[in-house]
Amino acid sequence: MTFDSKAIATHSNWSEVYDAANLYVQQERWKETIAAFYRAIELNPSFFWSHHNLGDVLTQLQRWDEAIAAYINAIQLDVNAPLIYQKLGTAFRERSNLTKSIQDYRQVVREPEKYPAYGDLRERSPLLWQIANTLLGKTY
Numbered sequence: 001m002t003f004d005s006k007a008i009a010t011h012s013n014w015s016e017v018y019d020a021a022n023l024y025v026q027q028e029r030w031k032e033t034i035a036a037f038y039r040a041i042e043l044n045p046s047f048f049w050s051h052h053n054l055g056d057v058l059t060q061l062q063r064w065d066e067a068i069a070a071y072i073n074a075i076q077l078d079v080n081a082p083l084i085y086q087k088l089g090t091a092f093r094e095r096s097n098l099t100k101s102i103q104d105y106r107q108v109v110r111e112p113e114k115y116p117a118y119g120d121l122r123e124r125s126p127l128l129w130q131i132a133n134t135l136l137g138k139t140y
Contacts, residue, residue: 009035021050034058055071058070065095071088071091
């Protein structure tokens with residue numbers, strides 16, 4: 001099942017939108033893929049795979065900050081998914097400078113209203129520490 005951009009934005013069945021997003025991935029229709037994953041997330045925000053797959057697409061398109069946000073959302077839904085930590089680490093690495101990335105994310109946490117894509121990072125501080133420690137190979 002495929003939809004045009006308008007149909008994706010108004011369609012109310014999340015599983016059909018999610019299936020369409022995965023079909024768009026196969027067809028390399030990136031704009032539609034991203035729109036469909038975002039719509040699927042809007043309709044069912046607790047489905048891990050929508051966030052995970054969105055992160056994969058954004059990583060493929062080298063949209064690192066958005067990929068990082070998608071992976072963080074996925075981790076929030078399943079903290080025991082080890083592959084997601086690897087993908088998150090790769091996105092941070094590809095963003096080019098881990099130290100700069102951490103500084104940028106601190107800024108996002110300080111001023112979340114300026115960065116709506118990262119909305120509730122401040123509330124996720126314990127999770128973000130866990131992610132950082134996992135990426136750095138530290139255990140406490």
